[in-house]
Amino acid sequence: xxxxxxxxxxxxxxxxxxxxxxxxxxxxxxxxxxxxxxxxxxxxxxxxxxxxxxxxxxxxxxxxxxxxxxxxxxxxxxxxxxxxxxxxxxxxxxxxxxx
Numbered sequence: 001x002x003x004x005x006x007x008x009x010x011x012x013x014x015x016x017x018x019x020x021x022x023x024x025x026x027x028x029x030x031x032x033x034x035x036x037x038x039x040x041x042x043x044x045x046x047x048x049x050x051x052x053x054x055x056x057x058x059x060x061x062x063x064x065x066x067x068x069x070x071x072x073x074x075x076x077x078x079x080x081x082x083x084x085x086x087x088x089x090x091x092x093x094x095x096x097x098x099x
Contacts, residue, residue, distance in 0.1 A: 002059075002076050002083035004029075013087050020094050029081030030073050031090055035097055037068040046070070046096055053092045059085040061093075 005013070014024055022033045037043040043065055054060045062073040074090055076083040 001078045002085050004076075004079040004081045004083060005087075009084075010082070017087070017090055020090075022090055025073070028073075028075055030075035031082065031086055032074075033072050033090070033093075035070045035072065035093070037070070040065075040067050043068045043070050049096045050089075050093055053096070054089060057085055057089060059089055061089065 017031060018024070020033075022031045024030075025032050035043070035046065037046060047063070047065060047070060050061070059076070062075075064071050072093065074086040075081060076085055
């Protein structure tokens with residue numbers, strides 16, 4: 001089981017994620033972001049690429065897709081909050097969205 005982030009880890013990671021448009025939801029201790037793509041096909045392609053990375057990490061996002069918009073929430077349910085897995089998946093999602 002992944003360990004919940006320490007305060008030092010949070011302070012180090014959250015500003016860069018906020019700069020990349022990730023928002024921290026304190027009630028759930030989760031990260032949220034809306035990704036927008038030019039078409040449904042591009043959104044779905046990105047989701048497919050993310051799904052492969054999520055499987056490698058054995059860590060899966062909460063997400064929904066409407067046409068070219070994908071709403072994402074990341075948290076580690078087993079740890080009851082954010083872990084390194086969430087940070088890694090958020091960074092991977094951003095990298096894949098940049099192409």
